[in-house]
Amino acid sequence: MSSVAVDVPKIRRYGRRRRTVAWVFAGPAAALLALFFAYPLAASLLQSLEGGFGNYARLVRDPSFLRSLSNAGLILVVQVPVMIGLATVLAYVLNQSWLKFRATLRVAYFLPAVTTLVAYAVVFRVLLRTEGGAVNQVLGLQVDWLNDPFWARVALIASLTWRWVGYNAVILLAGLQGIGREQYEAAAIDGAGSLTTFRRVILPQLRPVVVFCSITSTIGTLQLFDEPLVLTGGGPGDATLTPILYLYQVGFKQLDFGYAAAIAWAVVALIGALSWVQFRYFGSRTSGKERA
Amino acid sequence: MRRLVWVLAVLGALVSVVPFYWMIVAATHDGSELFASPPPFLPGGDLLNNIVKLEESVHFARVMATSVWTALVYTALSSLVSAMCGYGLAKYRFHGRGLLLGVVLATMMVPFQVLLVPLFQMMASIGWVDTYQAIIIPFLANSFGIFLMRQAFLDFPDELLESGRLDGAGDMRIFYRIVLPVVRPQLGALVIFTFMSQWNSFIWPLLMLNSEERYTVPVALNHLIGLSHVDYAGLMLGAFLATLPLMLVFLVFQRQFVAGLLGGAVKG
Amino acid sequence: MKRAIAGLSLVLTASCATGGVPAKEAPKITQSANAKVSGNIEIWSWDVAAKALQRLAPEFEKANPGVKVKVTDIGYDNAYDKITVGLKSGAGLPDIITLEDTAIPGYAENFPDGLVDLTPVAGKYKADFDPAKWQAASTAKGLYALPWDSAPVGLYYRRDYFEKAKVDPKSLTTWDDAVKAGEKIKQATGKRLFVSDLASVATFTTLLQQLGQGYFVDGKVAVNSPDAVRALTLLKTLKDKDLLQNEKGWDGRVTATKQGKAATQPTAAWWSGTLTAEMPELSGKFGVVPLPAFEAGGSRTSANGGSALSITAQTKNQQTAWAFLDWLLAGKERQVSMMRTEALFPAYLPALTDPLFDEPQPYFGGEKVNRLFADEVKEIPPVELTGDDKQAEELLKKAVSACLLNGEDPKAVLDGAAEQLAAATQREIAP
Numbered sequence A: 001m002s003s004v005a006v007d008v009p010k011i012r013r014y015g016r017r018r019r020t021v022a023w024v025f026a027g028p029a030a031a032l033l034a035l036f037f038a039y040p041l042a043a044s045l046l047q048s049l050e051g052g053f054g055n056y057a058r059l060v061r062d063p064s065f066l067r068s069l070s071n072a073g074l075i076l077v078v079q080v081p082v083m084i085g086l087a088t089v090l091a092y093v094l095n096q097s098w099l100k101f102r103a104t105l106r107v108a109y110f111l112p113a114v115t116t117l118v119a120y121a122v123v124f125r126v127l128l129r130t131e132g133g134a135v136n137q138v139l140g141l142q143v144d145w146l147n148d149p150f151w152a153r154v155a156l157i158a159s160l161t162w163r164w165v166g167y168n169a170v171i172l173l174a175g176l177q178g179i180g181r182e183q184y185e186a187a188a189i190d191g192a193g194s195l196t197t198f199r200r201v202i203l204p205q206l207r208p209v210v211v212f213c214s215i216t217s218t219i220g221t222l223q224l225f226d227e228p229l230v231l232t233g234g235g236p237g238d239a240t241l242t243p244i245l246y247l248y249q250v251g252f253k254q255l256d257f258g259y260a261a262a263i264a265w266a267v268v269a270l271i272g273a274l275s276w277v278q279f280r281y282f283g284s285r286t287s288g289k290e291r292a
Numbered sequence B: 001m002r003r004l005v006w007v008l009a010v011l012g013a014l015v016s017v018v019p020f021y022w023m024i025v026a027a028t029h030d031g032s033e034l035f036a037s038p039p040p041f042l043p044g045g046d047l048l049n050n051i052v053k054l055e056e057s058v059h060f061a062r063v064m065a066t067s068v069w070t071a072l073v074y075t076a077l078s079s080l081v082s083a084m085c086g087y088g089l090a091k092y093r094f095h096g097r098g099l100l101l102g103v104v105l106a107t108m109m110v111p112f113q114v115l116l117v118p119l120f121q122m123m124a125s126i127g128w129v130d131t132y133q134a135i136i137i138p139f140l141a142n143s144f145g146i147f148l149m150r151q152a153f154l155d156f157p158d159e160l161l162e163s164g165r166l167d168g169a170g171d172m173r174i175f176y177r178i179v180l181p182v183v184r185p186q187l188g189a190l191v192i193f194t195f196m197s198q199w200n201s202f203i204w205p206l207l208m209l210n211s212e213e214r215y216t217v218p219v220a221l222n223h224l225i226g227l228s229h230v231d232y233a234g235l236m237l238g239a240f241l242a243t244l245p246l247m248l249v250f251l252v253f254q255r256q257f258v259a260g261l262l263g264g265a266v267k268g
Numbered sequence C: 001m002k003r004a005i006a007g008l009s010l011v012l013t014a015s016c017a018t019g020g021v022p023a024k025e026a027p028k029i030t031q032s033a034n035a036k037v038s039g040n041i042e043i044w045s046w047d048v049a050a051k052a053l054q055r056l057a058p059e060f061e062k063a064n065p066g067v068k069v070k071v072t073d074i075g076y077d078n079a080y081d082k083i084t085v086g087l088k089s090g091a092g093l094p095d096i097i098t099l100e101d102t103a104i105p106g107y108a109e110n111f112p113d114g115l116v117d118l119t120p121v122a123g124k125y126k127a128d129f130d131p132a133k134w135q136a137a138s139t140a141k142g143l144y145a146l147p148w149d150s151a152p153v154g155l156y157y158r159r160d161y162f163e164k165a166k167v168d169p170k171s172l173t174t175w176d177d178a179v180k181a182g183e184k185i186k187q188a189t190g191k192r193l194f195v196s197d198l199a200s201v202a203t204f205t206t207l208l209q210q211l212g213q214g215y216f217v218d219g220k221v222a223v224n225s226p227d228a229v230r231a232l233t234l235l236k237t238l239k240d241k242d243l244l245q246n247e248k249g250w251d252g253r254v255t256a257t258k259q260g261k262a263a264t265q266p267t268a269a270w271w272s273g274t275l276t277a278e279m280p281e282l283s284g285k286f287g288v289v290p291l292p293a294f295e296a297g298g299s300r301t302s303a304n305g306g307s308a309l310s311i312t313a314q315t316k317n318q319q320t321a322w323a324f325l326d327w328l329l330a331g332k333e334r335q336v337s338m339m340r341t342e343a344l345f346p347a348y349l350p351a352l353t354d355p356l357f358d359e360p361q362p363y364f365g366g367e368k369v370n371r372l373f374a375d376e377v378k379e380i381p382p383v384e385l386t387g388d389d390k391q392a393e394e395l396l397k398k399a400v401s402a403c404l405l406n407g408e409d410p411k412a413v414l415d416g417a418a419e420q421l422a423a424a425t426q427r428e429i430a431p
Helices: A008-048 A054-059 A063-094 A102-114 A117-127 A134-139 A149-177 A181-189 A194-222 A226-231 A243-253 A257-286 B002-027 B031-035 B047-058 B060-091 B097-109 B116-125 B132-136 B143-154 B158-166 B171-182 B184-199 B203-208 B217-222 B232-263 C047-063 C079-089 C101-110 C119-128 C131-137 C159-164 C175-189 C202-210 C226-240 C249-258 C271-278 C318-329 C332-342 C349-353 C369-377 C389-406 C410-425
Strands: C039-045 C067-073 C096-100 C153-158 C192-196 C244-246 C262-268 C286-290 C307-311
Touching: A008 A257, A008 B060, A008 B097, A008 B116, A008 B171, A054 A257, A063 A102, A063 A149, A063 A194, A063 A243, A063 A257, A063 B002, A102 A149, A102 B002, A102 B232, A117 A134, A117 A149, A117 A226, A117 B002, A117 B217, A117 B232, A117 C249, A149 A194, A149 A226, A149 B002, A181 A194, A194 A257, A226 A243, A243 A257, A243 C079, A243 C389, A257 B097, B002 B232, B031 B232, B031 C249, B031 C271, B047 B060, B047 B232, B060 B097, B060 B132, B060 B143, B060 B171, B060 B184, B060 B217, B060 B232, B097 B143, B116 B203, B116 C079, B132 B203, B143 B184, B158 B171, B171 B184, B184 B232, B203 B217, B203 C079, B217 B232, C039 C047, C039 C079, C039 C318, C047 C067, C047 C318, C047 C332, C079 C096, C079 C101, C096 C101, C096 C318, C101 C131, C101 C307, C101 C389, C119 C318, C131 C307, C153 C159, C153 C271, C153 C369, C159 C175, C175 C192, C175 C226, C175 C262, C192 C249, C202 C226, C202 C262, C202 C389, C226 C244, C226 C389, C226 C410, C249 C262, C249 C271, C262 C271, C286 C369, C307 C318, C318 C332, C332 C349, C349 C369, C389 C410
Parallel strands: C039 C067, C039 C096, C192 C244, C192 C262
Antiparallel strands: C096 C307, C153 C262, C153 C286
16 A cells, blocks of 8 residues: 555656546546445444444443454464465466366365355355264264354354455466566576475565455454354354454444444454554565555 | 375365355255255255246346346446546546545445445435445445556556557547556456455345345345245255356456456555 | 344333433324325335235235235345344335334334334233233333234154153153153153254243243343343253253254254244244154243243334324234234234234134144144233343353353353443343
């Protein structure tokens, strides 16, 4: 987001008329955003302040909210790196020319991301059933996946990874294709093996894409809602409660809209801060061009 | 080594596909068979029967048609709006540009749930409840799309624009004739993501649409979940059929999609 | 996804966590005696309830020329999201909406001017309806809905398992008997006593209502009352003896029942609709007896579910909306018809004397299960419901699962929930 990569002097030459023309291009989106985003957003901010800052004071003392944050934190620390790591390796493999049925495999890995939520819910419940569930049968376990606080988290993390690893791999795959063939070849001439090539040549080049995936996944994690809702409903206890699922319960089930809006704004603040940190500390070294 | 990697890749793909496969299995069985122990793992013979029932219970053909045309209209308009905005943000310098970019990024960070009620109020006050425009227009400015296109245009060589201007072409003409053809791969990616987001959109259409004849696929499928009865076979069949158009779009655009993201987003 | 429970509300200390609820009065329904019933009305409903409305609407239109009734099936699963947004924004709602009993107090309290107070026209029917449901639809300010179907709870049981274990289902008069019978049946058949989602609060709430109590008593937090501890202790005893078949969600319960994993199921009359539809192959295997009491002579039933119809303040046609409710619900004919065709168990007491309820049910081996349930309707213990019940439910969900899944002490977890609830709702804890 630090990327204001426009060549300043050149733009000046375009002159004043260009500024007007610019709004022809940006105008429709700007108008739509002002109408259908900025206005509701302001309304929601006002709502969260109904009754002063009491709703925000309540947040920091609310054990359920704090738990939902720590759950999101856990997913952020455990699931996101694992998923991005897997996706990177997967993208690398799916980019190999010798791989048979490459196109089919790509589709297969992308499939979970397009599966409708209702179906996703039912299928996972059936697969994760304690008795007779396919997962327990294949692994030879008797795990109560959705009722045990620990295993419920494992199930949530696993199903999240299942659903989004292919999606991220496709994005990373795009990044890989931007790395020139000559660089692979140069590495090969130097006698570097596959692993070395991956580590020395591929990973550094891929870094900006990895950062992009990390940021979208961070936003996705803090806004996580669908999967815990349909899998566990946030339970058992608060073991898989996420901030937005909690927001939904407070607003739509308990009808406390002011407090729900306060939760939302706290989440927005967190996402903003985390995205900023990610850009600042992981993104900057590679976005030299963007800072030009 | 390669053989091992290939085997692992195939195994992983199988894990990816198994739940989807079971969806198809479930769509071909009678609902009551799904609760047998163990649940069925091979397709059954009730597919036709289930299709007939699904059509009866939610008018699936009509619902599918509604979803297709609203998603197409949305995709066309939204892609255009996003591309234009992205171009404006990347290639022009104007007052409010920073603010606009900030708003675009903010929309990605704000949880949608929080906008629902104010937006609904707005729709109601302009009389858009239960209309098609209500599920198409409010989200035309798609922040992901705008951001994607902006990044794509940042890399666009200014020399090409200059030569266009020297030839006496207007800004619009340059945009349509010179710029858009070059970023076609990114546009392909944009189209897929836009179509996907509208196709699977659930809560907003659920809130806005009140007439059964205007329902989209996710809203209609939701009706199969009742109070004391859930039509699981219908649910699975509907979900499977709903995936087909998405698959089609993905397969067709796969090359451009993969190529498109590379030029945009985060090229170093 | 299933909201099972029941309850009611009466005394409302109109307190709210945010304290932001203005003391608005519910708009009272206005009816002029000689006004004509005419024009269009729209109703939102779901599932078989919607089917019943769609079937009967033409009859009403025929009886009232010039009237058009539009029934929209909005689906159950996210119906309340739609209704909540409609009430919150004061727009987009039809003339009549379907609400489950448990949803009424929350809406009545948070949107006091969103639903019409039916007292002026419906008050005269009070004695004719299931008292528990009438209380559920009422707050201190008025009557916000007209009761539709009742959900009396009995104990469904598997004949074959009881026979094999040589236990007479009729001998289960108290829960102590049931626990002992459960052990015996488990030994003989390997089957547990009943299916329950241990991370949910539904069974606990049903048992608590059997004891005549809701989450609040006289507006005070009562989730750690002696009765509440008693209900949870019973569940813990069953769990400790491994008599509970733990299954998640609706699909889990249906699956376990279909696979015959449990010997009984304490649940409502509507469950027979699920049994006949999802597991026709088990015909003849089930019977129903009254719920075992907590002590000899105690209540033998409870409630689990059931709906009502409300008129929204957004309606432009109160006259016709009420005429339809009156015609549909406050009379024997339609109530019996909906029982016969859609198995919606009437909350309208005079309908329960109909011979229909005395017909033997082939699925239940010729037992007259509907008679049993019909006789229970007026015995359902009314309990207090409040707008804070959903919040109580969330906290109790955690308490119940801590007790049943992690083995914590019932009294301790309920005390903890009570304290949190009191803090969050600014209510006192009942002495």
